[in-house]
Every structure is written in C-alpha cells, then in structure tokens.
Amino acid sequence: MDRAVKERLKDIVGQNGFTDSLIDLISYSKDASEFKRRPDAAVWPETTEQVAKILEFADRERIPVVPRGAGTSLAGLTIPERGGLVMDLGRMNRILEVNIVDRLAVVQPGVVYASLDKVLSKEGFFFPPDPASGSVCTLGGNVATNAGGIKGAKYGTTKDYVLALEVVLAGGRILRTGSRCMKSVSGYDLTKLLVGSEGTLGVITEITLKISPKPPLTSTAMALFEDLEDAGRAVSDIMHSGIIPSALEIVDQQTLKAINQNTDLNLPEVEAILVAETDGYTREETEFQLEKILRIFERNKATSVKRAADKSEADALWTARKSAYGVMARINNNLFVEDLAVPMSNVSKMLRIIADLAKKYDLKIPTVGHAGDGNLHPVVSFDGTNADEVKRVEEASAELFQKVLELGGTLTGEHGIGLAKARFMNQEHSDLSMTMMRAIKKVFDPNNILNPGKMALEN
C-alpha cells in the first residue's frame, strides 16, 4: 500500500483512526481460527460517513477491505486473505436506543454482546442468540455470521432478531433495509440477505434488533445415557413434546473422557450426557416443563437423572458441558472447533458417525453440541507439526461434511463459512445456487473489494 493511499485514509479517519504499525498488523492477521494473513493497514472509523468515504476510496483504488469486530471468528471470517485494509468497527460501539415498548434496540456494530445484555437485563429483556463468545464478540460480527448459541432451539439465531440494517456498500452507497416493525412484507428481504453475509456484501454500520423479555427463572436437569441412540431419541421426543427447553445440550463419551483425564471431576464415562434447561416466569412453569423432560429421559432409558434444586446445583450440572472446550484445548497443540447442523432426529446418528471417523482416522474428536437444534461441535484436536496427522484431519473433515450433507444437514450451524469451509460450499450448494450467490455478490460489490476470498464467492 503506497504512501498516498495511506495519507488519503488518514485524511478520512484522522491520525488516530489509522495504523500501519507492525504490532497492530500482526494482531489483525489472526482471529480465533487457524488462519493468518497480515493486512497492509487498519482503520478505526467512528461514523457511517467515514465508512462510506473509505469504501468509496477503496473501491476506486481496488483495495480489499475486511470489516472486523472482535476477531472471535472460528472460521477465518475476518482474516485479510488478500491483504489490504482491515476496518475495525470497535469504535462504533454506542447503544443508540433501547425501546422497551417497541421491543427493539438500535446499536452500532462495535457494541459488545455482553454490553447490550447488561443494559437490557436491567429492563428484564435480552437479545437471545447468546453466542459462547458473548463476553467479547460484537453485534456487528454476530449479524455478519448469523451467530447462534446455546438458546437456539427455543429462541432462534441472530437472523430471527434483525429488523433493520444500515449498510455501506462498496463505492460508498448507504443502504437502509427493513423497518422498525415486527412484521413487513414490503419487497425483497434484503435484511435477511445481509445477515450471515460475512462482510462480503457491505459494512454494517447500524443494527436494529428485536429484543425479548427474559424469563427470570430456570430449572435444570441432567441425564446419563449408556446408549447414544437413547439420548438421540430423547432429544427428538423432547422437541416434539410441545415444550421447548431453553437449552438442550449433549456431551459425548470422548468429551467426558477428556474431562476426566484433565480434571478431578470423575464424570461417568457414558455414551452421552444431556443437560436440559427450561425457563419461565413462574416456578410452576419451569418445573412443569422440566417434569415433562424428566419423564422423557426416563422413558428413553436414562441410567441416571439429576435435577438441580438450586442455582449452585444447576451450575454443577453444567460443569461437564462448560468445561469441555478448556479441557479439549489441553489435548494437543492445535484445535478445530467444527460446526455442523443436521435435522434433530439425526443427532445420535451424526454422533455415531463422528465416533467412527475418529476411529478410522485415528484422531480424537470429542463432540458437544446444541442437540435441540441439531447443531454439533466436533472438536478436532491435533498436532499441527505432524504432517501425517494434519492430512488425516483434512480427510476426516471432508468425509464428515459429506455425511452431514447426506443427512440433509449444513456445513455450519452458526460459525459461518469464511475460509475454513469455502472449499465445501459447492457440495452443499448446487452450481446454480453458487452462480446466484456470486451474481448477488457482484450486484453489491462489483469490484470484489469486500472481504474477498471468503465463502467461495470468486471463480
């Protein structure tokens, strides 16, 4: 990037809004994935107008621009794959409006999930997607990834909550999509097209989110299953029973073994543990739902069912699920948190397939997941310096996703495609779908300056 370009960028955002220092560029070369690539410079815009000016200039100069939130992406969404400019939206971090009567919040993209949550919880409300990285990730990133989390089965994912967006397109055009209404059928749903587009269509500069009243009470239970299929059937039965748990998580045997090897928790190494949580406004409501779940656990041959009497007991029941990632990180020096989703009746089948693949390729693939919405996270831990093992990981991934797609599933339930899964896109989406996505990309970003190299949108 030559000096004149850098000077022009400084003109737009000021000295304080620009950096090309090595330490910053190294920071921006990584996210939470295994990928890295250094950008040429980074900017911290503070207004929509600055974003528009940068995108107008970058489009003219054909400079790649990679919008970035907190850099928590697990699929390389924020890696500057073609160098160029990282646009860190962290300074656009104001909560512009919280409107309880209208059930909405208007925020800038750099607001951290937890900051909004804090403000909303004072009012008894919440923005439900609740990604695991909520304490640090930004709402702009949530929208770009269509992030989800532990509450997905009951409350859906980010896309279900985005009412309106302000977006700057390559070339600097400012677009407003959607409305402040709970429903609208006025033309094509551009908002939903932008949610999950991973920064490839535009830079989100303002988000209007639907918020929900937060049920203050929860009840929790945990069940052990000697047989994976019984656990799978219990998941289907629960989701079919007329109540929807606010969380329904599964932990597999490999994970339990990994936890036991690294902690003194001494968990029973059964084929699967299910943890269920119900929520509501009255104790009667949460317990009524939990009772139903307990009966379903028992009917499906759970060998042990525990029910939390209070908050500390509930926390104890969550230990197995919540300690999983930390423990897995200790198994080896590299770690892929995979992310797939299948129809929920296939959860146990999928877990069986993962266990078989681990055996076949001689890998450790402990798996946890949001069973209630069919979203599983196989965690592949391996030694990145062992070429043979890396190769086995790649082969296992390819086979894994082939099986996922055979079961009617998807490459990613909540982490996005980014760099990590670009090579599989064409397996999930037909040639025609890919052609259409690429054509839509061209409409929004004809010169391919926005987050280029992601989602297999080139070719």
Place this chain on the structure above:
Amino acid sequence: MKEFNTQQVSELAGMVGKERFSKGQSNRELHLHDISFHQGMLPAGIIWPESTEEVADILAWAYEQNVPVTPWGAGTSTEGNPVPTMGGLVVDMTRMDRVIEIRPQDLQADVQPGVHRLELNRQAGRHGLFFPPDPGADATIGGMIANNASGVQTVKYGATKDYVMRLTVVLPQGRVIHTGCRAPKSSAGFDLTRIFVGSEGTLGIVTEATLKLTGIPSHYLAAIIRFPDLEKASEAVAVLIGAGLGPAALELLPPGLIRLMNNEKGLGLPEVPSLFCEFHGISEGALKETAQLAGKLCEDCGAVSFDYATEEAARKDLWRARHEAWETIHRAHPGKETLIVDAAVPISRYPEMVVFAQKEVDQAQSIGYVFGHAGDGNLHVVMAGDPKNKEEWGRIEAINQAVVEKAIHFGGTCTGEHGVGIGKRKFMAMEHGESYELMKQIKNLIDPKGLMNPGKIF
C-alpha cells in the same frame, strides 16, 4: 400478450397434455381476479403443471417465447398479487397439492405448493403438530410463501418466513434451484431461501418446500376486553405486549365492525371498542394466571370489562367471525369494492396510528373500518367505495396515502402482511429509498426479461 397462436397452443398442450391447458374464456376469467378491486389483463391461457419438471419446461418455453407468466395459488390475495397484468400465461399450481412427507421427529413437512393451509394442518394435526401462519383465508402454501403470509397468531408464532427451511424454485429459463437445508439452523452462505419468500412470484415459481412445524399447544384461553374508546384500547395493546405476556393473538376491533359481525352472525357482542386476545400455554392454571395479570393491566388502561373463556366452541366462533371480517364488510356494502390499508408500525406508535386513521375516515365521511393485528403493530383500514365514482374512490385513496405516509414516517411499512402486489408499488421508493434500487437489480439478475409476474412489486 392477449392470445396464443395455434402453434403456441399446441406446444403448451403438448407439454402437459390437453386436459391441463385451457384457453377457454371461463377459465381465463377465473384467473383474472383475486379478492381485491385491482384490474388485470385477461390471460391468454391457463396451465396446470403437476411436477417441477413440467414447471421447468413451461418457464423455459415462456422465456424463449417472451410470454409473461403469472403463478396462481388460491387467488385469496388482497393486493392483486396473482392478477395477470400483461395477459400471457397463468400457471395454476393447485394440481401440485400433495403433502409429500411429514417427519414428526424433525418437526418438518415437505409439501407441494398447491396444498392448502387447512389440509396441511389437518395432516400435521395427526402428529400433534401444526403450521402456525394463519392468514384467515385457506390459501395455498405456495401463495403463502410467495406473500410471506401471516395473520392473527403471528404475534406469537411469526410469519411464513420463519417456517420455510428449504425451497425448490423454478427460475426463468426453467432453471431449477434448491435453497436451504433440513437442519434447524445454518450459516452457510447467503440466505437465498429468504429472497424467494415474499417475492410474490416475481423471481420464479416455488415447486416444493420444506416447512418447519410446531407442537399444537395443549391449552388455550380466549379473552374479550372492552374499552370506552379506541385510543384506550390501542394503548392497552402496547402495555400487554410490553409486559411480555406473549399473547398468541391480540386483535383490535372497532364498534362498527362488531356491529356488522353481530348483524350477520348473531354474536350478540357489545358494540364497543374491543380487544380479542388469546393465550396458548402448557396448563390451565398457568393460563388463568396470565389472564388475571392481563386483566389487571387492561383495567389500569381503562378497560370496562375483561371476560375470558377456555371452552373450544366459544373461542372458535369468535375467531371465525374475526377471520371473516373482510367478507362481512364486503357483504354489508353490496356493489362496493374495498381498498385495504395494511400498514404496520412499531407498537408504541400504534395508538396514534389508530386514532389518526379513524379521524381520517371520519373527516372524509368515507365507509371505513379501522382494526388490525394490534399485537404486532399491523393496522388495517378496510374502506368501501365504488372505483368508478372518482370522488368517492379519490377520498379513499387519499386516506390510504395519508395512513401509509404516516406509518413510514414512524419507521413502519406500507404492508405488514398483504404484500406489495399492484396496489402498494407506489409506496416502495418512499419506504425503501436506495434499497428499492437493489431490489430491482436482484429482480433483473434473476428475471432479466421481466416475465415473472410482471407489474408486481416494481
């Protein structure tokens, strides 16, 4: 395009067989109107495909021949959405009317577009499941997807878009695209499914859909809450929603409309501003608790009475009457057409909108009924008049314009659930600005010749 030539007729009949193509006058007239006043152009012929392949052949042929194509479901639209505006070919999807498979363990159904909503729910009901979007009319699923239909239960259950997981769509030139997947969530690439939902047949024809189903609630409670005036009733709406009670329906009805319903159906309801409200829950106890809280909140807002019932029969009568509101208005004003405002606003603006709309109707001395799916801020004004009477219809149009402008000014929309169709096109640029240009670009991308349901949205 007014008539097909003999060559075209024989090619069309050749694609599907003679019995499934018609250029008979009566069939053409049957496919000229939905329930709105909008005037179209008589289609040159009607074709009834029975498979995705046939639809693909038809659209490939139409593209080659430059024939405009208008897809048709049940014809229950209210904005001229399926009314052919350039003649051409109407593709009637009602013979593709099978529920292909229900997978209760996945809470999913695969359906063809011509299956009717009530039929799907009859079959899903055997598994304790239902497809919640509820536009009142027994629309086809294809039509509901095209319009992103919703209705009285949307305040709790969402609109059609929230239930569409997967689509097979035939695009112009007969290209067949599959979007979405059967997993409950996905972040894999652009959400093409939701570009097609609500696109009103302007991008292609849906030939198969995978829908999400949900469990039928075990307990219901219906309530009627009465108020001294419309403003207090609509204020109570904002309070009930804000309190997080999660009603499954929350409808505002004015005295004039209740009077018509009483006259027609002998309901004997007091003719005062009322909220029809419904709660769905897991037990009768929980529902009664909710009802008591709702009753208290309404009392604070000035409600004069709060009656509730959990019996099935009373509840069904009430909702049937509400569902038939439009027909009731239509029948009460024989010889008149109706223009329906379908604006939606953020709930805090709802009271103001209701009062404004009622005042507009009163001042213009027009025939108009202000009601709506209050719980999600959706306001209907059904106005009756004679389109040929320029003065009378002009007053109605002016009210429409004023209400929509105000809604958009409040951050709302010109159409909450009926779609843009023919009637709302004039508001699109005002509502969407630059985004409308993007929509046009997407339309051009997929349908460069502009043959798919021309004259709608754009």
